Amino acid sequence: MTSTLDRDTRTDLSDLDLARAEFRDQLVDAGLLVRSSLDGLYGRSGVFEDVIDVIDTAVRAAGREAHGSSAQRFRFPPVFPRESFEKTDYIASFPNLTGAITTFTGDNRAHAELLAARSAGEDWDHFLGSAGTMLVSAACHPAYSMLTGDLPAGGTTLDVYGYCFRHEPAVDPARMQAFRMHEFVQVGTPDQAVEHRESWIERGQSVLDHLGLEATPVIANDPFFGRAGRMLAANQRNDNLKTELVVRLYGDLDEGTAVVSCNCHREHFGHTFDIRTADGEEAHSACVGFGMERIALAMFRTHGLDVTRWPSALRPA
Amino acid sequence: MTSTLDRDTRTDLSDLDLARAEFRDQLVDAGLLVRSSLDGLYGRSGVFEDVIDVIDTAVRAAGREAHGSSAQRFRFPPVFPRESFEKTDYIASFPNLTGAITTFTGDNRAHAELLAARSAGEDWDHFLGSAGTMLVSAACHPAYSMLTGDLPAGGTTLDVYGYCFRHEPAVDPARMQAFRMHEFVQVGTPDQAVEHRESWIERGQSVLDHLGLEATPVIANDPFFGRAGRMLAANQRNDNLKTELVVRLYGDLDEGTAVVSCNCHREHFGHTFDIRTADGEEAHSACVGFGMERIALAMFRTHGLDVTRWPSALRPA
Numbered sequence: 364m365t366s367t368l369d370r371d372t373r374t375d376l377s378d379l380d381l382a383r384a385e386f387r388d389q390l391v392d393a394g395l396l397v398r399s400s401l402d403g404l405y406g407r408s409g410v411f412e413d414v415i416d417v418i419d420t421a422v423r424a425a426g427r428e429a430h431g432s433s434a435q436r437f438r439f440p441p442v443f444p445r446e447s448f449e450k451t452d453y454i455a456s457f458p459n460l461t462g463a464i465t466t467f468t469g470d471n472r473a474h475a476e477l478l479a480a481r482s483a484g485e486d487w488d489h490f491l492g493s494a495g496t497m498l499v500s501a502a503c504h505p506a507y508s509m510l511t512g513d514l515p516a517g518g519t520t521l522d523v524y525g526y527c528f529r530h531e532p533a534v535d536p537a538r539m540q541a542f543r544m545h546e547f548v549q550v551g552t553p554d555q556a557v558e559h560r561e562s563w564i565e566r567g568q569s570v571l572d573h574l575g576l577e578a579t580p581v582i583a584n585d586p587f588f589g590r591a592g593r594m595l596a597a598n599q600r601n602d603n604l605k606t607e608l609v610v611r612l613y614g615d616l617d618e619g620t621a622v623v624s625c626n627c628h629r630e631h632f633g634h635t636f637d638i639r640t641a642d643g644e645e646a647h648s649a650c651v652g653f654g655m656e657r658i659a660l661a662m663f664r665t666h667g668l669d670v671t672r673w674p675s676a677l678r679p680a
Numbered sequence: 681m682t683s684t685l686d687r688d689t690r691t692d693l694s695d696l697d698l699a700r701a702e703f704r705d706q707l708v709d710a711g712l713l714v715r716s717s718l719d720g721l722y723g724r725s726g727v728f729e730d731v732i733d734v735i736d737t738a739v740r741a742a743g744r745e746a747h748g749s750s751a752q753r754f755r756f757p758p759v760f761p762r763e764s765f766e767k768t769d770y771i772a773s774f775p776n777l778t779g780a781i782t783t784f785t786g787d788n789r790a791h792a793e794l795l796a797a798r799s800a801g802e803d804w805d806h807f808l809g810s811a812g813t814m815l816v817s818a819a820c821h822p823a824y825s826m827l828t829g830d831l832p833a834g835g836t837t838l839d840v841y842g843y844c845f846r847h848e849p850a851v852d853p854a855r856m857q858a859f860r861m862h863e864f865v866q867v868g869t870p871d872q873a874v875e876h877r878e879s880w881i882e883r884g885q886s887v888l889d890h891l892g893l894e895a896t897p898v899i900a901n902d903p904f905f906g907r908a909g910r911m912l913a914a915n916q917r918n919d920n921l922k923t924e925l926v927v928r929l930y931g932d933l934d935e936g937t938a939v940v941s942c943n944c945h946r947e948h949f950g951h952t953f954d955i956r957t958a959d960g961e962e963a964h965s966a967c968v969g970f971g972m973e974r975i976a977l978a979m980f981r982t983h984g985l986d987v988t989r990w991p992s993a994l995r996p997a
Contacts, residue, residue: 412753
């Protein structure tokens with residue numbers, strides 16, 4: 364998505380930001396989202412959550428169609444150990460999106476000093492230290508540490524769903540700092556990983572079709588950080604490792620918003636988490652991630668803000 | 681619960697810790713929880729989540745019985761602005777449980793230094809700074825900032841449900857660092873707050889009855905930090921502001937685990953968030969919180985680890 368912005372002219376960007384702010388205000392005025400004092404952090408109304416449930420029903424149906432009952436369901440909390448986070452190498456590629464958790468481990472006296480600083484209107488962050496935990500950046504990240512060792516012969520398929528955090532405050536309601544991702548993850552041989560990623564492009568597309576959304580598959584790259592990141596992004600595109608299903612929330616003002624992402628990680632997680640196939644090779648992995656809030660926003664944009672007027676098959680109960 | 685531990689003898693405590701570790705291992709061996717490298721952080725299996733749904737169906741039914749459709753549903757992400765967190769005064773009372781979020785905002789060069797430190801096996805936390813956000817400590821905390829101003833005549837009732845974080849790594853599976861809380865919150869006059877808290881003691885009890893749990897109401901206090909905290913805890917008990925519904929997970933080894941908490945906050949949030957009643961007075965508030973994971977654990981302890989053998993009315997679909 365970064366590349367899209369790079370290509371916009373200054374004037375287009377401003378129109379785009381106006382369109383984003385207008386959509387956000389509409390969602391807030393309709394009572395679907397609740398603003399906070401920070402961009403990208405919103406409360407969700409009951410109706411918004413009902414729409415999430417409608418979407419998830421379609422996602423789960425696609426999962427059953429693809430994997431029968433062989434995808435093991437796991438739900439991880441939004442916080443996971445630093446030790447696992449380190450193995451994702453996320454801090455190398457996306458330091459600016461990372462969320463590390465700090466807490467207070469001092470005594471009465473240190474606490475009194477913290478409170479005195481706070482009363483004086485000063486910063487009190489330096490009284491805190493690492494809690495040994497990180498916010499989850501992608502729903503599948505906490506899952507890999509439980510696969511360390513040897514996989515069964517057919518590999519492993521996981522169904523994971525949870526809250527993710529990315530520190531990127533933005534006016535665009537489709538770029539939240541905290542959002543949910545429902546993923547199906549395949550860990551196994553290189554072929555299994557490639558086949559998983561590719562088959563989910565079409566399957567993801569039919570989920571979006573079912574929800575009445577017009578989506579287009581686009582070869583994409585992750586927003587790798589900094590100078591070194593540019594090469595990683597180019598390699599990812601050249602090697603065709605990431606396809607996003609994109610919906611145009613803002614017409615021609617940008618190239619659309621990714622709502623589903625189909626990714627092959629190759630041996631990245633297999634290597635860092637020491638996961639091996641039944642043949643003793645480094646495991647490959649792939650995942651499809653459904654961006655639940657983005658799909659909900661695409662539905663509001665497409666079918667209107669009043670769900671009682673949505674097509675009956677999509678209307679929340 | 682702190683007070684309970686204080687009263688245990690050294691030997692009992694050790695038996696208690698053994699019982700806790702044994703229960704945790706049973707849950708892990710049964711595939712209901714997935715261990716991580718840190719105490720108090722677990723993955724949940726699909727079956728565990730199905731049990732959470734069974735519980736939530738009962739909680740929602742009680743909410744409808746109590747409040748009809750007048751309780752407004754909101755769902756907040758696990759992260760909220762520092763600005764709102766400050767108004768909860770949580771850092772004054774529970775600094776040790778707090779989770780503050782840090783992130784990287786530096787340039788290419790600073791990132792290279794971070795990665796060099798990381799490669800050398802050194803700490804890299806000092807390259808991070810506050811992200812302006814905090815983990816949610818109680819499900820209702822992110823809700824108060826939207827009530828700043830004047831309430832309608834009857835006050836406001838909220839239904840909030842979300843992930844909470846408390847930094848208290850523990851062997852006891854019932855003391856998680858990340859867990860879900862479903863709350864009904866009343867904000868209005870002092871009488872409305874008191875009546876909300878008190879009526880939910882009995883109503884909470886009937887939810888637990890329905891789930892086949894034996895629970896006892898106990899006058900309780902929050903685990904306020906440090907020396908000053910002891911007085912706050914004593915006052916909370918003397919003023920009868922907190923009642924917990926307690927289930928004995930470990931027989932006589934401790935005085936039980938709080939699974940539901942009914943709390944009156946008096947004018948605390950009304951004052952700090954500047955919320956006023958229709959009469960222009962500082963609003964009072966009260967909440968009931970259902971600890972979803974703890975109730976699930978109580979059900980596994982009571983009905984067994986194999987849900988297919990549970991009473992049919994409680995069995996997940």
